Amino acid sequence: MLASGLSFVGVTGIVRYLGTDLPAAQSAFVRFAWGALFLAPALIGLLRQGFAGLHLGLHLGRGVVHVAAVICWFYAMARIPVAEVTAIGYLNPVLLxxxxxxxxxxxxxxxxxxxxxxxxGGALIVLRPGLREVTDGHIAQIGAAVCFAGSYLFAKRLSGVASAGQIVAMLSLIVTLGLAPLAAWVWVPMDLEQLAWLAVVAACATSGHYCMSRAFAAAPIAVSQPVVFLQLIWAALLGWAAFGERVDVFVLIGGAVIVGSVSYITWAEARERRRGPVPEVL
Known part of the structure; x- marks a missing residue:
């Protein structure tokens, strides 16, 4: 989980560095195109098998929601501090x-x-509406959290009918194809440096998901989940050191509240599953 957190902070840092020179849809498309290239062997094998029995409707539904999620995320990442993007992103498991x-x-x-x-309540501590301006970047990141949660719901449904490799490969293919016309609509010239940085973004994202999967296999989520908070610390330090962003204590407190609540419910429900069924009260 430590390595996963560092990988995802690398993703956010690079996208923050690239800034607003590239439209969000274009940046997202190039990132996923690199990811599809990395997964080319799996994709070729999948296409050779054909789409029969693939539950294509579920894959397409997830792809559509995920396209919206990544566009919102890239838009937010280029406009608000790294730590705030990370803290608001912690809402994903709550919405899930x-x-x-x-x-x-x-x-x-x-x-x-x-x-x-x-x-x-932790999210309100981060945003503090009424006490400071809530920008379009904040709204975009909230939208990204909602859409990513929707994507994970599709993934949960697909996990019972498809293999993990198939789910990842289909997501990469569908999201890349879905982003292509949107990216073409807003396309601006890009140089080799931007192209290379987006390749690093794809590599960091792949590394982050791989390390997270290894962490979940090695230990219960209740053990690994609290380590996620360190990602917010690293994001705040990166924003301060690389981009001169002020370390906002309220963002750290709000992020800690969100991670603490998610960690508690994960731990408590894991304990209840070992003891027996949890009574339904609502």
């Missing part, structure tokens, strides 16, 4: 919990309600 209740009929226990309420 709500989604499993709404779409998969999972139980809404009192513990879940309290954890969600605390996490949303």
């Amino acid at each position: 919990t709500l989604g499993t209740v709404v779409f998969f009929g999972e139980r809404l226990t009192l513990r879940r309600v309290l954890a969600i309420a605390v996490a949303l």
Whole structure:
């Protein structure tokens, strides 16, 4: 999880460095095109097998939601501090919990309600609406969190009918194709340095997801989840050292509140699963 956090901070730092010179859709397309190139062997094998039995509707639904998510994320990352993007992104598992209740009929226990309420309170600490300006970058990152949660809900459904390799390969292919016309619409000339940096973004993202998968295989999520908070510390330090961004104590506190609530509910529900069924209270 430490290596995963560093990889994802590398992603955010590079996109922040590239700034607003490239439109969000174009940056996202080039990043995913590099990812598709890295996954070319798997994609070629998948295409040779054909699409029969692939549950194409689920893959396409996930791809559409994911396209919206990455465009919002690239837009936000170029406009608001690195630490704020990271802190707001911590809402993903909270929104995912709500989604499993709404779409998969999972139980809404009192513990879940309290954890969600605390996490949303942490988001308000980060944003502090009314006390400072909430920009379009903040709104875009909230939209990204919502859309990423939607993408993970599709992934949860697909995990029961498709292999992990198939899910990753199809996501890379569909998102790249979905971003292509949007990128063409806003395309601006780019140089080799920008192209190379976006290749590094794709490599860092791949590394981050790989390390996270290894962490989940090595230890329960309840053990690895608290380490995620260090990503916010590194993001704040990177923003301060590389971009002269002020270290906002409220962002750190709000991020800690969100991660703490997510870590608690993860740990508590893992313990309850070992003991027996959790009673439904709502």
